[in-house]
Amino acid sequence: MGKRILEAIGQSPDGKISYSDFIDLALYMPVTGYYMRNREKIGKQGDYYTTSNLADAFGRTVARWLIHAVNECSLPPVFCEIGGGTGRLAHSILSYIRQNEPAMYGKLQYFIIDVSPYQRKKQKEALSDFQQVFILESIENLPVIEGIMFSNELFDAMPVHVIEKKQGLLYEAFICMKEGKLAEILEPVVNPDILSFLEVQKISLSEGQRLEVPLAMVSYLKSIAGHLQKGFLVTIDYGYTNEEWKEPLHKKGSLRGYQNHQMVENVLVNPGDVDLTSHIHFDALAWFGSEFGLSNEQLLGQQEFLLKAGILKELLDHQDANPFSETAKRNRAIRNLVLPGGISSYFRVLLQSKGITESFALFPVLTKSPIAPF
Structure with a gap:
């Protein structure tokens, strides 16, 4: 991978490439890019965890919300998961719908878009028992849909x-x-797209502040909006609002790497072997979404989303004093998802809609249920 980056720098007229080009090469270069390599990336043997890989209750709760949204807005049961990872989130969602809504499951279409050949292979293996699952390499292969992305x-x-x-x-x-x-x-900023982004977002940096400008995010959001005729777009991720980016804590920006579950501050080291990531701009996602025909419904913390969608229904009563029983471990995982300081504290959920003109309830009305002990 280092050779590919050196070649890109050498072929550049002025002997330099942007961070955007560097990250694109390091992560997505065919064969040698981090996400394109034939190796484990998620979980204990990888470099990082995702929420969906820590607890199946997360996927089951997302499924509960998907069912509600489909029924509430009379949408076809067509779902598109962008970036399918190991396939575990899809497995939890599909298992829940098959078990609890067999009629809906019979008509369901589930698309997964993933650029990684390795992850697509993992998804095919994980989801082999489910009908109507379509695994695609690019969003350009996705038909225009009514449903939920x-x-x-x-x-x-x-x-x-x-x-x-x-x-x-x-x-x-x-x-x-x-x-x-x-x-x-x-070098002085001359890229007109960067300057335009700062202008429309009304972003002004303080002295010494660094900031990531997500032009690729804006471009991809436009593609998503173009493939959604009617329905919802749900974005679960970690990031900040424009006001939060001003806080001194974020003055050095958020671009960093992860390898073997350890943070790597120097992202120029070992490109292709390290996962690179940065916190997203939620205000920009909402603003540009509006420009692309999406309506902003709500931005809320992941804990709040999970609670409103009914994750507490996933808790199981148990009298077993063994703290290592499967039920006890599952309940602790749910607690970690909803209590302050748990993993959900770092994530937010942005709900956007398109083409839905009738009034609807964004979340189901939950009946009170007893909370089982953790």
């Missing part, structure tokens, strides 16, 4: 440009070669 940790893995304010001026960070190693240089 959703993602879990998708936009955080997309390429970003990196800018910094220094001595009152805005600079873009580029990658070049210095003394035989990848290094960073700053």
